[in-house]
Amino acid sequence: MIGVGLPAKNQHVGEADLDSYSMHALSQEASARLEEHLLICETCRGRLVEADAYVAAMKDAARDFPRQERAPDQARWQWRWPRLIPAFAAVALIAIAVTALPLTRHAAPAPFAVSLRTMRGPDTPARAPSRRPLALQLDLTGLAASPSYRIEMVDRSGNRVWQGAIANPVSTASVTVPPQKRGMYFVRVALPSGETLREYGLEIRGTD
Amino acid sequence: MERIRRGDSSAMEELYKMFSTGIRFLLYRQLGPQDLDDKVHDVFVIITQAICNGELREPERLMGYVHTVVRRQVASHIDRAVQMRRNYVDVDFQESVSDKRPNPERAAIERQNLGLAMSVLQCIPKRDREVLTRFYLNEESAEEICENMGLTDTQFRLIKSRAKARFGELGRRRLTNRTSLRV
Secondary structure, eight states: OOOOOOOOTTOOOOHHHHHHHHTTOSOHHHHHHHHHHHHHOHHHHHHHHHHHHHHHHHHHHHHHHHHHHHHHHHHHHHHTHHHHHHHHHHHHHHHHHHHHSOOOOOOOOOOEEEEEOOBSSSSOOEEEETTSOEEEEEEOTTOOOOSEEEEEEEETTSOEEEEEEEESOOSEEEEEEOOOOSEEEEEEEEOTTSOEEEEEEEEEESOO | OHHHHTTOHHHHHHHHHHHHHHHHHHHHHHHOSTTHHHHHHHHHHHHHHHHHTTSOOOGGGHHHHHHHHHHHHHHHHHHHHHHHHHHHHHTTOOOOOOOOSOOHHHHHHHHHHHHHHHHHHHTSOHHHHHHHIIIIISOOOHHHHHHHHTOOHHHHHHHHHHHHHHHHHHHHHHHHHHHHHHO
């Protein structure tokens, strides 16, 4: 037997961590520890497969549920229609009155500034919250001179989630990226020809 | 590890037996089924080379090293895939596109799971439904949900675990009904 320190048989991954890992919401360090455990624990691998199926099903069901919930009520509303005419008229009058007044509009969330200086590697990547636009500040010092750079953001599977360009760059530049889901991303700076010059790690989490 | 360094093939077999399923699982999860055997083999080649040339000596570092090699393989494959995609676009090359839809059996399982999840959402209180929607669909964190809905961490965990238990129970019940019908 190879001399490896194995975890005790009764120590398995918690349900909450499995769900979070399935949803790409675990930190990089916690994900690494969990994946090391998965290398040798068949039980937790099976539980993770179940967690994946459950998370996917709940996500789809939650997305579809409001549409289904409204459907059974339609018949009831039709039956009560004659009674509701005065109520609808009142609502219409209120709506006209309200829209005639100046309203305070909900401002879109301000972009969250993120300074990207870390290359992909063992160093801790930059962090940002999910569901907010991101103002990425890129350190361009030392890069090959070019009239413009291509900026590309990919997820951990290499799928491109956003791309843009910087014209007339100086030592730093800023680009605004739409809100992204939680997970690990890489922001690449490339020449117009496509040659990648630099890459930054960016971890998007659920809270600021 | 000493036995592997001495070229003991039974030790290499033990190493393979211990880690092959786990490595295959992680690689499949990140990269899919294509060339999976080759990728697993590549990982083992790297690990055994590291042991044989003395780069990896301490047994307690083995697990972390295996994990690091797997992660590097994943990153390397993704980099190659991105470069290939870029090159195909540049030379206007017709790349083959794999059908990423699930196979019919998997699609049927997913439909069934969706039905079970829908049943769970239908029979729980509206507040619980909102918690699950915020967590699974909107991907809000537990802390955000608890703060916005005035829940304790325990209440949040209880709502989640009850829904999951209900999902499992409905699934088992459906399986039992099908088995009874066959009999």
